[in-house]
Amino acid sequence: MVLHFILLLITTYFLGLSRSQLQVGFYDTTCPNAEAIVAGVVRDAAASDPNTAPVLLRLHFHDCFVEGCEGSILIDNGLETDERRAFGHQGVGGFEIIERAKSQLEAECPGTVSCADIVALAARDAVVVAKGPFYDVETGRRDGVVSNITLADGMPDVGESVLSLKDKFFQKGLNEKDLVLLSAAHTIGTAACFFMGQRLYTFPAEGGSDPSINPVLLPELKSTCPQNGDVNARLPIDRGSAETFDAQILQNIRSGFAVLQSDASLYQDEATRSVVDSYFVPFGPSFEADFGSSMVRMGRIGALTGTQGTIRRTCAAAFK
CATH class of the missing domain: 1.10.520.10 (Peroxidase; domain 1)
Incomplete structure (x- = not known):
C-alpha cells in the first residue's frame, strides 16, 4: 500500500x-x-x-x-x-x-x-x-x-482481472473512474474471435463458459465464434450499438451483455460497479463529459514537452 x-x-x-x-x-x-x-x-x-x-x-x-x-x-x-x-x-x-x-x-x-x-x-x-x-x-x-x-x-489485456487492470491504470496515475470510462471506448468497434476463445470455452475454474455472460448473449457469441472456428472473425463489442458512441456499452456491462471479459469484470468490483451504475441514476453525471475528461487525463501520461523529445517529420521514422 x-x-x-x-x-x-x-x-x-x-x-x-x-x-x-x-x-x-x-x-x-x-x-x-x-x-x-x-x-x-x-x-x-x-x-x-x-x-x-x-x-x-x-x-x-x-x-x-x-x-x-x-x-x-x-x-x-x-x-x-x-x-x-x-x-x-x-x-x-x-x-x-x-x-x-x-x-x-x-x-x-x-x-x-x-x-x-x-x-x-x-x-x-x-x-x-x-x-x-x-x-x-x-x-x-x-x-x-x-x-x-x-x-x-x-x-492492459482483455483477459485480465479487474484488480490487475486497476493496478495498471493506477500506475499511470488513473483511477477506477478512468478505467470504466476508457473501457467504454469499446462502445464502437469490433473484436476478433481470437480474444473470445477462453471466455467462451475454457474459462478458468469453470471448464466452460464465463458464467457472467447473459444466457441470451452466450449462443450469439458462440455462433459467431465457434470452437475451432475462424479466430479472425469479428463481432461487435457493443451489442446493439456498435457504430455509435454512447453509453450503451455500460448498460450492456450491467446486464451481462458485455462481450469482452475485461468489460464484464468492471461489474464484479465494488468500486468500478458503482461508477458504471452512477450513469443510470436520475441527475447523475454526464457520461459524455466524463469520457472527455478521462481522455484528457490519459493524454497527459508521460507526455514529452518543452525541450524533451523531438518533432518527427515522418511519423514512422524515429529520426526524420
Whole structure:
C-alpha cells in the first residue's frame, strides 16, 4: 500500500509537469489550421472506412500506455523488435491515417506539429465522427525516438482481472473512474474471435463458459465464434450499438451483455460497479463529459514537452 502511494506521488508529479506545459490551442499561432487539418483527414478516412473511428481511438490508448503519449507506437524501423509489433498491440492500426495528416501538416507548417499530438487529436475527431462528444485536446507534446517491443509488456489485456487492470491504470496515475470510462471506448468497434476463445470455452475454474455472460448473449457469441472456428472473425463489442458512441456499452456491462471479459469484470468490483451504475441514476453525471475528461487525463501520461523529445517529420521514422 505504501509502495502504491509512493508510485502515485511520483506519477502525479510527472503528470503535473506535463500538464503545466500542455495546453488547449498550443498551435494557435504556429500552425492555426492544425486541428482542422487533422479533423479533415479523419472525416475523409471515416467516410471510406467505418472502422476508422475505433481504430484511431485504440491507437491513442495503446500509444499512451507504453512509455506515455509520445508517438513511439508509430515508429517502424522494419524490425521485429519495433514496439508496434508487440503482442499487446495486435490489431492496432490507423498508422497510414496519422501519416496522411502529418504529410499535410508538414506541407503547411514544417517541423511544427508532433506525431503524438496528431494521434491525440485524431482520437478526439474519431469520437466525433462516431456521434460522440467533442472535447478540447491539450497539445504541445513532442515525439519520442525509442521503439522497443519489450516496453509494451505491461499493456492492459482483455483477459485480465479487474484488480490487475486497476493496478495498471493506477500506475499511470488513473483511477477506477478512468478505467470504466476508457473501457467504454469499446462502445464502437469490433473484436476478433481470437480474444473470445477462453471466455467462451475454457474459462478458468469453470471448464466452460464465463458464467457472467447473459444466457441470451452466450449462443450469439458462440455462433459467431465457434470452437475451432475462424479466430479472425469479428463481432461487435457493443451489442446493439456498435457504430455509435454512447453509453450503451455500460448498460450492456450491467446486464451481462458485455462481450469482452475485461468489460464484464468492471461489474464484479465494488468500486468500478458503482461508477458504471452512477450513469443510470436520475441527475447523475454526464457520461459524455466524463469520457472527455478521462481522455484528457490519459493524454497527459508521460507526455514529452518543452525541450524533451523531438518533432518527427515522418511519423514512422524515429529520426526524420
